[in-house]
Amino acid sequence: MSKDSPSKVSPNADSPSTTRQRRSSDQVTLSQVAQAAGVSPITASRALNYPDKVSDSARLSVLQAVEQLGYVPNLVAGSLASxxxxxxxxxxxxxxxxxxxxxxxxxxxxxxxxxxxxxxxxxxxxxxxxxxxxxxxxxxxxxxxxxxxxxxxxxxxxxxxxxxxxxxxxxxxxxxxxxxxxLDHVAAGRCMASHLIDKGYRHIVYVGARLSQDYRARMRFDGHQSVLKEEGLDAPLLELDTLGSLQAGAEGLTQVLAQYPHTQAIHFANDDLAAGALLAAQRQGLNVPKDIAIAGFNGLPLGQHVTPQLTTILSPRxxxxxxxxxxxxxxxxxxxxxxxxxxxxxxxxxxxxx
Amino acid sequence: MSKDSPSKVSPNADSPSTTRQRRSSDQVTLSQVAQAAGVSPITASRALNYPDKVSDSARLSVLQAVEQLGYVPNLVAGSLASxxxxxxxxxxxxxxxxxxxxxxxxxxxxxxxxxxxxxxxxxxxxxxxxxxxxxxxxxxxxxxxxxxxxxxxxxxxxxxxxxxxxxxxxxxxxxxxxxxxxLDHVAAGRCMASHLIDKGYRHIVYVGARLSQDYRARMRFDGHQSVLKEEGLDAPLLELDTLGSLQAGAEGLTQVLAQYPHTQAIHFANDDLAAGALLAAQRQGLNVPKDIAIAGFNGLPLGQHVTPQLTTILSPRxxxxxxxxxxxxxxxxxxxxxxxxxxxxxxxxxxxxx
DNA sequence: AAAACGAATGGTAGCGCTATCATGACAGCG
DNA sequence: CGCTGTCATGATAGCGCTACCATTCGTTTT
Known part of the structure; x- marks a missing residue:
């Protein structure tokens, strides 16, 4: 058969001289590969997808043909079929x-x-x-x-x-x-809150950003809150309207100090906020943790490189x-x-x- | 016609009683949607893909049928066809x-x-x-x-x-x-090198990480080097074998100070390295920029939150x-x-x- | 030796969709 | 009144591949 391969003729050949539609695409197809390799299309398919289901010789000649023709499998067609x-x-x-x-x-x-x-x-x-x-x-x-x-x-x-x-x-x-x-975010929140209490802090503010969206940060707050409640402590929450970032952390620090002047420690919803606050505190000449203690969540590398090192919860992301x-x-x-x-x-x- | 729609019978109906293969998939198809909407499949297709190519009534009933049947278009089939x-x-x-x-x-x-x-x-x-x-x-x-x-x-x-x-x-x-x-990385490298020279630094080291991979950092070094050469200055290069990170930056600082004790300024390949070095310098009690000047590349937010602020090149990523x-x-x-x-x-x- | 089996290969018929062409209806126009 | 043009719709035939059977052939089992 000639290699332009019009495949099969349509069932009833009574169609007039008008050549039917012919959508082409210059792309090399698996049939062409099969032909070049001297096997049937289905064998070529198997050679590529289930190499151990065909003989060595068949596999080899198919792979050669693939190489020679620069065949790129059409994954869309394959996916549809399978x-x-x-x-x-x-x-x-x-x-x-x-x-x-x-x-x-x-x-x-x-x-x-x-x-x-x-x-x-x-x-x-x-x-x-x-x-x-x-x-x-x-x-x-x-x-x-x-x-x-x-x-x-x-x-x-x-x-x-x-x-x-x-x-x-x-x-x-x-x-x-x-x-x-x-991981259990409520437990993580509890863990950090307990740590802060163990360290002797009593006036602790939780600062998060867009907690309605980031509901996992909210869950950590829930854990945090429950621990503080158990200790008979207030658990004030400051919610920022910006996305979590260093900048937002700096603003969070400012707001906390303004709204809750007696705050001893801030539990931030994540390390970006916490690190931003820590760096801002440094710029303002505040001593961390003496003037204000700061904790975060995530365990970003940055936290380990600031001075003092950031207390945080490491999550294996x-x-x-x-x-x-x-x-x-x-x-x-x-x-x-x-x-x-x-x-x-x-x-x-x-x-x-x- | 019954709704199980065996579509057309195969051309020559001489096949015996054996029912031919029938691969199913419970998925709702566009044909079913079309049937429910009382139009042909192709009209349903157009209603979804070219809404203004069909009448309002057709479009509406198709959309209704889609909703009612919970139809999810098979994008694989669509992509293959088109x-x-x-x-x-x-x-x-x-x-x-x-x-x-x-x-x-x-x-x-x-x-x-x-x-x-x-x-x-x-x-x-x-x-x-x-x-x-x-x-x-x-x-x-x-x-x-x-x-x-x-x-x-x-x-x-x-x-x-x-x-x-x-x-x-x-x-x-x-x-x-x-x-x-x-952006032009060679020009960026030149720009920063010129800045450092303008500031009066003469002993400047360029520090990068895996420059054979990150060849854009290498291009910046090329720019940096050409400026220094033009000024008749040496342009030592320190290449770290780790990936760019805060940690690597800290190590870079240590190595530079050991290998090139007279260094006045370090031009880092990116802000991660530079910030890592800057934070490390602070921990070591070095004064930036008096003891050692530090510059980066990228304009990461972190650079704006450290003290002193990091000199860098902002790229609009x-x-x-x-x-x-x-x-x-x-x-x-x-x-x-x-x-x-x-x-x-x-x-x-x-x-x-x- | 006959029957049964497994391995390699191939023919066929779709997968679900859309491009192409054809058709019919209706408006505009000389 | 027929001609052309536009619009909405539909019939048909694939897009390129693989699942499903059928077939062949060589080997093992009874």
């Missing part, structure tokens, strides 16, 4: 917050090594946006979906509940839809991503997961700032 | 370096608003890895590809040169394959991402781009550290 895509949807609420980026990094290095690609979505802390992203991503027949957090809106929940692929919810710990890797990816891969390759829920824990890092 | 995917491949060399994350953020906020999704790839500064990623991404019929940097290996270059979709190379400025948004995205969208929607090359420039931010 309804598997090797795409993993990853949905995070923010890219400014380096915490999520580190999780993504952990996910990516593990998933890419296994031949999965990441489809990235950013909700900007908007659950409706999350729903839209999920819808889109399901349309791509993703192999799995990773999302930050256990909270979703109604529509999103319904959609995901009826989806028959692995779902991994990361960051926090709790009763999720499927798989879950995270990249590890969280790696673990999540590993569990997903395990599930995707048909094995059972060890556990549906993983507590990655956290570590109190007491520095000189408290 | 060979357009609304996916944009983004390839960066690292996610640790926040610089790339900020570019991604700029890209994403702009692209997502236009209904594009990001396929993210990380090369870890490995050009062969980049080639693999490009191959994979081309297989997804991406609408466009964004990659950090102008350097690619031979195979990658060939592949991209024959690809007929927009290619956007970001970060640095130069003769690219297609579109280019970035998010802006770079946004601009790149806008140009891509412009191109993808058929309009001509204004220019193929955009210089986003940079700004010297002189702080107290020099």
């Amino acid at each position: 309804s598997r895509s090797r795409l993993i949807a990853v949905i995070v609420p923010s890219l400014i917050n380096s915490v999520f980026v580190e999780v993504i990094k952990g996910l990516q290095e593990t998933l890419e090594a296994e031949g999965y690609q990441i489809l990235l979505g950013n909700t900007d802390y908007d659950l409706d946006r999350e729903y839209q992203l999920v819808r889109t991503f399901l349309g791509w027949s993703c192999s799995a979906l990773v999302t930050a957090g256990l909270r979703h809106n109604k529509a999103c929940h319904t959609l995901l509940a009826n989806w028959d692929h692995p779902i991994m919810e990361v960051m926090e710990l709790g009763k999720g839809m499927d798989l879950n890797v995270g 990249e590890e969280m991503g790696r673990l999540a990816a590993k569990e997903l891969i395990r599930r995707l390759s048909g094995k059972n997961v060890y556990r549906r829920q993983h507590d990655v824990g956290f570590t109190l890092q007491a520095g000189g700032s408290t | 060979s357009r995917s609304r996916l944009i491949a983004v390839i960066v060399p690292s996610l640790i370096n926040s610089v790339f994350v900020e570019v991604i953020k700029g890209l994403q906020e702009t692209l997502e608003a236009e209904g594009y999704q990001i396929l993210l790839g990380n090369t870890d500064y490995d050009l062969d890895r980049e080639y693999q990623l490009v191959r994979t991404f081309l297989g997804w019929s991406c609408s466009a590809l964004v990659t950090a940097g102008l350097r690619h290996n031979k195979a990658c270059h060939t592949l991209l040169a024959n690809w007929d979709h927009p290619i956007m190379e970001v970060m640095e400025l130069g003769k690219g394959m297609d579109l280019n948004v970035g 998010e802006e770079m991402g946004r601009l790149a995205a806008k140009e891509l969208i412009r191109r993808l929607s058929g309009k001509n781009v204004y220019r193929r090359q955009h210089d986003v420039g940079f700004t010297l931010q002189a702080g107290g550290s020099t």
